[in-house]
């Protein structure tokens with residue numbers, strides 16, 4: 175009986191175990207988690223969401239304060255009250271390089287340090303900012319870039335002049351053949367096909383690449399459709415399913431269907447290396463079916479799967495666009511600002527809870543937007559609950575070994 179560890183995911187000229195840990199923003203797939211994946215011969219993804227804010231937290235930089243201060247000064251000088259707070263692209267570049275190279279430089283082992291790059295992050299100047307993030311990630315020496323959250327019709331072209339363009343691994347996450355076909359047309363124009371394709375189904379964590387009709391879709395069908403079309407086009411590109419893949423048997427089953435490997439995330443949210451707080455990790459373990467829902471509260475406009483107990487829900491914090499503003503478009507618009515302004519106050523003047531949207535920048539950077547895949551309800555079956563009622567946290571290594579088919583006991587009584 176074959177186990178996942180007997181297979182290899184071959185991307186370009188590099189062989190990995192057939193397991194990718196997907197990017198989990200903001201800072202849930204931490205540097206420590208990614209380094210463990212690489213050490214053990216798998217692929218780990220950093221997420222490139224809110225990188226300047228993360229540099230401020232980890233390296234003592236002041237990118238977010240600088241942004242706010244610059245805005246205040248400009249406003250005072252030019253008396254334009256509704257000026258949009260802008261990121262400085264040079265600062266953004268420095269932040270991205272620092273953030274990525276800190277992990278790349280520590281890498282040990284034959285696996286890969288990849289980064290998940292989201293096209294749909296608005297950040298005021300969406301196109302320019304995406305280019306900065308892509309090029310800086312290449313400069314910092316990342317092994318691979320997984321393009322996500324968008325169609326990425328220009329991303330290949332943006333990187334085409336970079337000396338590492340032909341060597342770095344480049345992949346894309348899609349949720350339909352239709353979206354992939356559009357991307358492949360753009361990739362052809364840039365004379366650079368992707369090295370792998372991640373097909374993400376509706377049971378995944380984070381934002382979903384589906385509309386409100388997400389229940390109408392399932393991963394197996396989308397994966398098969400993509401695989402068939404790739405073959406029909408005469409392309410040889412590894413196809414990697416994601417969303418709800420929970421154990422070694424699931425991996426073997428997908429490999430049997432033609433997958434080259436899998437991308438997973440939810441099981442790693444509760445590991446010791448995950449960036450989530452211990453409170454969130456325990457809530458993830460405790461989750462039952464009724465505690466999970468697909469919500470429209472994200473100001474990005476995409477559905478996001480959340481725990482109902484997420485502290486971000488019904489919060490009424492003022493919009494945090496001065497320091498952050500990662501979801502703000504070029505016109506200074508963010509759906510949370512609208513929802514906040516439309517929400518009234520109590521008779522005593524206290525702001526009522528904002529129900530429709532959340533300030534994603536503020537909450538996700540505080541780890542209280544508890545997003546997870548639908549399989550979160552199965553996490554409790556993966557460890558033995560402690561006598562005090564707490565769930566012990568497995569290490570990233572333990573979860574990887576479990577996925578690869580090397581059953582070893584997970585989690586230990588917390589010290």
Ligand SMILES: Cc1cc2nc3c(=O)[nH]c(=O)nc-3n(C[C@H](O)[C@H](O)[C@H](O)COP(=O)(O)O)c2cc1C
Pocket residue numbers: 195196197198199200202221223290292322323347374377378379380381416417418419437438439440441443545546547548549
């Ligand atoms: C906490 C969390 C955060 C996520 N953040 C992102 C993200 O920033 N960008 C992205 O493309 N996918 C994101 N995802 C999706 C994962 O990378 C992955 O493709 C998916 O969750 C796999 O399904 P699974 O969680 O059922 O294993 C996130 C998933 C989780 C659980």
